[in-house]
Amino acid sequence: MSVKLRFDSPSDGGLVNRSRSFTGFSSLSGRRRSSSVHNSLRSKANSGGKSPRMQLSPSRGGALWSLQPETVETVFQSLRRGLKQYLEGHQAEMDFLSSQQRETKRNSRLAFLYDLEKEIRALERYIRRLEFQLSKVEELYETYCIQWRLCQGAVNMKRAFSLSPSTRASRDSLLELSRNHTLSLQDMSVMEGELEILLGELHIKMKGLIGFARLCPGDQYEVVVRLGRQRWKIRGRIESDDTQAWDEEEMVFLPHTQHNFEIKVTEAKGLSWLLVGMVTCLSADFFVARPQLMLVDITELGTIKLQLEVTWKYEHMNR
Known part of the structure; x- marks a missing residue:
């Protein structure tokens, strides 16, 4: 799926936002x-x-x-x-x-x-x-x-x-x-x-990082996903067989009207963590009936991508 992203990495300054006018009033009478x-x-x-x-x-x-x-x-x-x-x-x-x-x-x-x-x-x-x-x-x-x-x-x-x-x-x-x-x-x-x-829940499942030659065995990464005051921090490691091991797999978020998802990725360098990139995704894009596989460009050049699965569960309508 395609999402609207805002890049905040040190080398990226682009801003891509969706602009929509508030057209709901014109259809109302009285x-x-x-x-x-x-x-x-x-x-x-x-x-x-x-x-x-x-x-x-x-x-x-x-x-x-x-x-x-x-x-x-x-x-x-x-x-x-x-x-x-x-x-x-x-x-x-x-x-x-x-x-x-x-x-x-x-x-x-x-x-x-x-x-x-x-x-x-x-x-x-x-x-x-x-x-x-x-x-x-x-x-x-x-x-x-x-x-x-x-x-x-x-x-x-x-x-x-x-x-x-x-x-x-x-x-x-x-x-x-x-x-x-x-x-x-x-x-x-x-x-x-x-x-x-009435917004239900958003279940986000970690699927891993994609970086082609950018990811090497032994590299350690930290991913932080924020939605308002809700925060999910997970750490992962690239194994010798190119598989990835993450300490958590899934998190449940409660969406809000005024908050969007903020995703931050850092990489371990010695004793410190180096910022790889930050993006912002509109949470309203995920209110769909079927699970979505989301591929997010963490950097504007797309050298590192984050793969997440987002499932919207409408809590009022459990069968």
């Missing part, structure tokens, strides 16, 4: 938003209970004024696309089992037919749960877009009031606009937390 939804969001923001995933995230209060809706929109779209892939795959499996069921009825294999019907019923329940999760994500996305439109409207009105003569009425209006703007930002922050709970 500003339908009931007061009950406002109150429920703020009650969640003020409640003391936090999930383990929320504890891994930075403080929402400190990040309130640095929300990045474009990044969140990318995560929303990737999550929706991944869930639809899950749904399409299991619907295809359902079609196959249904055709088997019809064939079995003609052949009168009753024992096999009973097991097949049980499997079909379980798959039907799974598909319904998956459709429900997809509808939750789409509803949350629409609500997030509406709140961002309200934020933009409040900012534009505040700018217009600041250019007009100051009166008591205009000052009162500015205070009200500032209050509404703050409340909308708080709602968006809460919704980002709700989205993170």
